[in-house]
Amino acid sequence: MRTPIIAGNWKMFKTVPEATDFIQEIKGKAEVEGVESVICAPFTNLPALVEAVKGTSIKIGAQNLHFAEDGAYTGEISGRMLKDLGVDYVIIGHSERRQYFAETDETVNKKVHAAFRNDLTPIVCVGEKLEEREAGQTKEVCKVQTEAAFAGLAKDQATKVVVAYEPIWAIGTGKSSTAQDANEVIAYIRTLITELYDESTANVVRIQYGGSVKPENVTEYMGQSDIDGALVGGASLQPASYIALVEGAK
Numbered sequence: 001m002r003t004p005i006i007a008g009n010w011k012m013f014k015t016v017p018e019a020t021d022f023i024q025e026i027k028g029k030a031e032v033e034g035v036e037s038v039i040c041a042p043f044t045n046l047p048a049l050v051e052a053v054k055g056t057s058i059k060i061g062a063q064n065l066h067f068a069e070d071g072a073y074t075g076e077i078s079g080r081m082l083k084d085l086g087v088d089y090v091i092i093g094h095s096e097r098r099q100y101f102a103e104t105d106e107t108v109n110k111k112v113h114a115a116f117r118n119d120l121t122p123i124v125c126v127g128e129k130l131e132e133r134e135a136g137q138t139k140e141v142c143k144v145q146t147e148a149a150f151a152g153l154a155k156d157q158a159t160k161v162v163v164a165y166e167p168i169w170a171i172g173t174g175k176s177s178t179a180q181d182a183n184e185v186i187a188y189i190r191t192l193i194t195e196l197y198d199e200s201t202a203n204v205v206r207i208q209y210g211g212s213v214k215p216e217n218v219t220e221y222m223g224q225s226d227i228d229g230a231l232v233g234g235a236s237l238q239p240a241s242y243i244a245l246v247e248g249a250k
């Protein structure tokens, strides 16, 4: 019912030749029927990547956008600019942006609206810090972040949002959340969406897990009732590993 979605978040890695070589390697392989495959790359790679994936089922995403359409915002990139390039997805509110670039629940929400204004699909990241998990605050943190992200969205927009639950302590650490724990939080996020909208909306929203996902553990996550894919950093950087992730999501 929900199409699984594997998204590679390349973060600040790869030059243009490295990025286009990667696509040549995964073409026809990281294309599995019934699985959506998305590469979220640095801004500089996007025009070349959009060109490189033409004729394939692979989609391209950005890792951030500004919430205005244009304006005096030195160094920023707007949704209008991304749409013009042919980008389909955009990651919003990644914990690295919240931590290092002062992203707040309020700017996340503004960016989600900017994505929809420009017909881009937002991948909205939520997730708790280690100290919050240890203090038993995981669900509360996810509730605040999820409700803020969805604020003001109409039902038809809400159905298109992809949520990525990424516990911060599991990112790049090799310490992944167990599939059962991740599923419990993700099922909880789905109940929040039911409360905000209704069950039929919540049933179609795709919710990914992210945090040290690799080819060796992706199938276990995908086997859970509420996990609809993965947002993957490190293991998305090598073609063979990325192909294995997409195959593992079948």
Ligand SMILES: O=C(CO)COP(=O)(O)O
Pocket: 009, 094, 166, 170, 171, 172, 173, 174, 210, 211, 212, 213, 231, 232, 233, 234, 235
């Ligand atoms: O931050 C992540 C994806 O957005 C997860 O990163 P890793 O897969 O490297 O842990």
